[in-house]
Amino acid sequence: MLSGAYKITKGRVCMVKNILSAVLLALLFIAHGPAWADDTHTMTKEQLLPLLGKPGVIIIDVRTKYDWDNSKVKIPGAVREEGMKFGSWMKKYPKDKTIVLYCA
Numbered sequence: 001m002l003s004g005a006y007k008i009t010k011g012r013v014c015m016v017k018n019i020l021s022a023v024l025l026a027l028l029f030i031a032h033g034p035a036w037a038d039d040t041h042t043m044t045k046e047q048l049l050p051l052l053g054k055p056g057v058i059i060i061d062v063r064t065k066y067d068w069d070n071s072k073v074k075i076p077g078a079v080r081e082e083g084m085k086f087g088s089w090m091k092k093y094p095k096d097k098t099i100v101l102y103c104a
Helices: 010-032 034-039 045-051 065-069 083-092
Strands: 057-061 098-102
Touching: 045 098
Parallel strands: 057 098
Antiparallel strands: none
């Protein structure tokens, strides 16, 4: 039994999964593609906005299925991939494109 008022909720489980997904993605980028790791950076939504719909940009939503299904907001044109299964889908995207991963 847990002491105090600490309760495990779906929200907390999702938060932990999101944090683990982000850490895993970072480690996989470093391990599977040094060129990708050197070229990675963060961007703001204002920086992303002009890239939407451009043929050289692929936007990948790596939120959990639960978060994706329950989200009211999705970036138009984004594809969803399972963040925890990065190794199974990363090679299908061309390295000459700008790949934007997001988890919001």
